[in-house]
Amino acid sequence: MFNHPLLNPALHELLMRVRHTNTIVISDKGFPFWPEIETIDISLADDQPSVLDVLKVILPHFTVGKCWMAEEFNSWNNEETKKQFAAVLSDIPREFKDHDEFKKLVPKAIGLIRTGGTASYSNIILESA
Template structure:
């Protein structure tokens, strides 16, 4: 029995299929549904869990080379929220962060292996992770 890290079997099954250069989306509670990719919904209530909760668990065993995020994230959130995300990104060795317009961000979503939907209410807090 797994006792540490990610315990949700649906999330484990999804991330086990991610290979070199595949992408995985971690989204907020309001992110649109994408019928062409698998969605694992782990939202419980507002802000439980958050995108950063999932990222912080994933980065323990998931080798991330690149993170995409909407550039609108930096103009709609407080300095503290931006610092929290940036601090989490900084803990990932050799990761590059690319912020692009939200419409361009959404164009990358359909090619992802899957999407993990959280209860996060952070505006534009969605992430696309590319495996190394």
């Protein structure tokens, strides 16, 4: 039996295709559908799983060079939520962009992972190192 913390086969297969400077998107439950990129929907219910849950599982096995989030994340979320994201993304350089500018980066990704996340503007784009 496969003994790895990432059990979702579609998600595992997507991550195995990521190469240097490729990007993937991890989105909250309300993020728009992008027909031009592969979408893996792992949402079950509100915050099941959350964007943070997915990050905690994949980051130990995925080398990230940098990431992008929407500027609105900082103004729409409380200090505890911002602190939790900062802890998980601790050593990863983050760039904040206006949400409309953030969404312009999405079609360049090789895949989008949709979660049940409810934290406002918690969508993140990860670029492989």
